[in-house]
Amino acid sequence: MIENDRAKINHSCRALLQSVVEEHYKKINACYVGSDENGFYLDIDAHEEVYVSSNDLPLLEQCMQSQSCVKEHGYYRLISLAGAYANNDSSKKMLAHIRGISFESEADLEDHFLKKEIGLHRDHRKFKKELQLFTFAPEAIGLGLPIWLPNGVIMREELENWAKQIESQNGYHHVVTPIIGRERLYQCSGHLDYYKEDMYAPISIDDDRYYLRPRNCPHHNHVYKAFPKSYRDLPYRIAEYGNVFRYEASGSLSGLMRSRGFCQNDAHIYCREDQIEEEFVKVLELFGRARVNFPFDRVEGEAAFYGPKIDVQVKSAAGQEYTISTNQLDFLSAKKFDLNYVSQDGKNNLVYVIHRAPLGSHERFIVAFTYPNKNCSCF
Secondary structure: HHHHHHHHHHHHHHHHHHHHHHHOOOOEEEEEEEEEOEEEEEEEEEEOOOOOHHHHHEEEEEEEHHHHHHHHHHHHEEEEEEEEEEOOOOOOOOEEEEEEEEEEEEEHHHHHHHHHHHHHOHHHHHHHHOOOOEEEOOOOOOOOEEEEEEHHHHHHHHHHHHHHHHHHHEEEEEOOOOEEEEEEHHHHHHHHHOOOHOOOOOEEEEOOEEOOOOOOOOHHHHOOOOOOOOOHOOOEEEEEEEEOOOOOOOOHHHHEOOOOOOEEEEEEEOOOOHHHHHHHHHHHHHHHHHHOOOOEEEEEOOOOEEEEEEEEEEEOOOOOEEEEEEEEOOOHHHHHHOEEEEOOOOOOOEEEEEEEEEEEEEEHHHHHHHOOOOOOOOO
């Protein structure tokens, strides 16, 4: 199926859904329609006297089918009704969010629901009580903040010890840095310009503002800056299993696979220009060593705000992709943080920075290797 064809079907389905909803619910203030790679949706701003229920979905779908044709609307299904804020802004009114899925063929529609059913059976969250690896306490601690139980800590420590051994054999020095930083640190790094929406709100202390770190990079840059470096000291490799915090939207949270707090197998390599290729290849070799018999996809054409990268991704049984590992060349941090080395001719030169995380986070890695199927875990 051509993606443009599916986009046209989604567009037709959302228009049909809007027509049916406006006919069914006489008192609504407005409807907002949209579509994306996951299907089509409709947000209803209903009058106070109108109650929109998930029990209405079969009737709405039946009304749609009585007015639709396969050529224009394909094969579709209304799959959920939930509350949603306009423009994802929690200060605004809660709307009724109806979501549907559509495909060009009936076989594709059936395949979608088959994958979804398989994914539910393999969902790692179903096994947390059985294996006693982790838990959550959203009301007391917060959404998306996992608590590791003794069995889970054993797995984390074994994984971390193995990774540290491999890293030490490959010339990495291990460091420990704070999980918090001043506002100026993230202004310097560019995270506040490009990443602020995914960061926790600042903490105001003594007329200053601090943020929980979303990444380890800014702190590691200050490890490099702690002492002057010469060309003989490069490449300089530092690694840390560092806890980071990202304020993911509540609707996107998915157990350990997408959480707001997690521990990354993070490292940064500071090198000369003539060392870039060799160091980048060495990181890819670490990927291979970490993922023997583990299927992955290399994603091209993507980049963060500071340079090109290679992502290693896995796809769940339900078809959802997750990034597990990253290898990225950074052209900007050295200039922003004044990361220099003294060259052989006695001049100061900027280093190049490589960000890498072969094992990604404890959370995703352990999920991917804990729940088996014929390929690789719950995927």
